[in-house]
Amino acid sequence: MSDKINSWIRAKDFIETSFRITGENVTTKVPVKSAEVIEIVELHDSGVVLKVPKIAGALGHLLLIHIMRKQVPAHITDDLEREFSVTGKIVKAEALDAQTSLIELQFYQFNEIQWKSFVEECAKRQDSVDKIVRQIQE
Amino acid sequence: MKDELSKEEKEFSQSLANLRFLVADPSSSRKSFRALLSYFKVKPHLVDVVDSAHDSTEMLKKNKQNVIFADYSLGGSHCFELIQVQQDVLSPEEVRAFFLITSQDSNSLVSSAADESVDAIFVKPFNFGILKQRFIEVLAQKIEPSPYTKAIKQGRRELKMEKPEEALKSFQEAKKLDPAPALACSYEGEAHQMLKHHPEAIRSFEEGLSHNPTHFRSLLGAVESFMETGDYEKAYEAGRKLVDHHTVPVKRIPQLIRLSVLNQKFEDVVQFYEVTSRLDQSDDTLATYLGAGLVICGLYFLRKGANTSALDAFRKAEVACKQQPRILTRILRALITAGLEAEMKAFLSRIPDEVKDSAEVRLAQIEFWARSGSQHKALEYALKMIQENIKDEKLFEWAIRISKELKRKDTLIEDLVFKAGQAFPDKRAFFDGMK
Structure with a gap:
């Protein structure tokens, strides 16, 4: 059923981007437990800042991260690859709390085109958010 | 990250010199915002970092920060309260900016936040360049409007x-x-x-x-x-035009539901229900308005004799209102008034005990029995409620009225009138008049 007809809200306005991220410590060959904790925080040109469980790895370890888009809002083009992986070295690590750390991965092995497209997708999300804020406030 | 500031960035950086900053983040983004402020050479003693909702309010009251970065994981309502506190602690002449950080990017959340005077929303994961650009854009306008x-x-x-x-x-x-x-x-x-x-x-x-x-x-x-x-x-x-061109902030929707009801556009309310029932999340205020709107739809359909549509609307209201006693009672009353006994019984079997045992619902049942000729049952139930010390004007009114219909002894009726007058002294004359 189309949600446009006579409804004051549209279901698509409640959809948010969500990712499922899993990881494996390539150095110790141990999968990252409590993967639901993993969060991508900041994107660099050839690296990423992630929140991970504290036991995910130590400085210098190689980490394989698998990113899968679970849900993408309608304003984001849907012809993106649904999942991809990157491997990087932990170059910085800082404890966030007793269970989690913030780490910076410097990519060691990654598909540049895939990564660039992911970074652009996130920039589009930000643009779309900025547009709504302006529409409401200006 | 390039550490060298451009000429424009240097000028901008100087304009930040007198501002205080608060990073309120229990989650993961505080490092990025500390890095952003450090990039613009903000002195560390001007930056406070807290990781809980309570500390953020306390710190804001104490240090009156001009610029706040608040992570949505502090709680949406807390973030919006922080805006209010910030407005209260700063004088009108001072620079004030509020940045919300979130990984949730639904249009609905964004429009609701924008409606609460959030100056910008940063969606995680972010890119430092974009963060920096939007930060300058928003703050420059605030500093030099x-x-x-x-x-x-x-x-x-x-x-x-x-x-x-x-x-x-x-x-x-x-x-x-x-x-x-x-x-x-x-x-x-x-x-x-x-x-x-x-x-x-x-x-x-x-x-x-x-x-x-x-x-x-x-x-x-x-x-x-x-x-x-x-x-x-x-x-x-x-x-309609508003909805066609914008995502309406959730807190504005009740007014639109009311508008549908006032215009007798009941299909809107039903349609609204269809959409919300497909959503993972729902808002309690919305649920109340939606439930109430659907009850009004049901009442309208009942008046038109469209019982099937009415029952459908009531069923939807029952689901939408998340068992709110006031709305469930209203449905029950509607079913009683319409004489839909089977539906009323089925309805009563579905509602939770705490609602079923509420004075309002029990009273509605008394009304039903009294109207459907089961006076003895109605009276027995009413007297039981009075014995339980439940004080309700309608309860006494029904008890007296049914007692008279059943031609009970005058002394018993007078006793009821006396108790009613004691419970509601300002209505004593009314109860006396019922004798």
Whole structure:
């Protein structure tokens, strides 16, 4: 059923981007437990800042991260690859709390085109958010 | 990350020298914002970092930070409360900016946040370059506002101080400072609304819409003022236009549901239910309005004799309202009044015990039995409730009325009237008159 007809809200306005991220410590060959904790925080040109469980790895370890888009809002083009992986070295690590750390991965092995497209997708999300804020406030 | 500031960035960085910053983040982004501020050479002692909702409020009251980065994981309502506290602790002349950080990017969340005076929303994962660019964009405007923005800010301040006449002057001044001053017009309308001058407010909103036909605040203001003047049809038209062009913030939706009901556009309410029932999340206020709106739909269908549609609306209301006793009781009353006994019994079997045992629902049952000829059962139940010391005017009224219908002894009726008068001394004359 189309949600446009006579409804004051549209279901698509409640959809948010969500990712499922899993990881494996390539150095110790141990999968990252409590993967639901993993969060991508900041994107660099050839690296990423992630929140991970504290036991995910130590400085210098190689980490394989698998990113899968679970849900993408309608304003984001849907012809993106649904999942991809990157491997990087932990170059910085800082404890966030007793269970989690913030780490910076410097990519060691990654598909540049895939990564660039992911970074652009996130920039589009930000643009779309900025547009709504302006529409409401200006 | 490039550490060398460009010439423009250096100038911008200098303008931050007197500002204080608060990073309120229990989650993961505090490092990025500390890095952002460090990039712009903000001195560390001017940056406070906290990781809980309580500490953020305390720190804000203590250090009166001009710029806040708050992570949505602190709790949406807490973040919006922080904006209010920030507005209260800073004087109107001071720079104030609020950045919300979230990984949730639904249009609904974004529009609701924007409606709460959030200056910008940063969506995780972010890229430092974009973060920096938007930070400069927002803050530069706050530090050096254009004359137009300055006049609007002045007027908003006067509106907040409940000085609508002065605010009107500021907004009228602002209108001269921009070729398409839709925002100034909408605020002018809001000042008229504060003065209860709704026809003037409507003219201001229409002027705003002449500059920007889909202007959010002007459409929203028009909905409100048309409703105030009783022109529900035009309010509905403005509401439709609003929804066609914008994602309406959740807190504004109850008003639109009310508008559907006032315009007897009951299909809107049913449609609204269909959409919300497919959502993972729902808002309690919305649930109440939606439930109440569906009950009104049901009552309307009952009046038209469309019992099937009415029962369908009631069933949806029952689901939508998340078992709120007031709405469930209203449904029960409607079923009783319509004499739909089987449906009432089925309904009673579905509702939770705490609702079933509430005085309102029990009273509705008494009313049902009394109306359907089961006077003895109704009286027995009413007397039991009185014995339980439940004080309700209607309860005494039904007990006395049924006692008279059953021709009970005068002494028993007088005893009931006496108890009713004791429980409700100001209604003593009314109960005496029932004897």
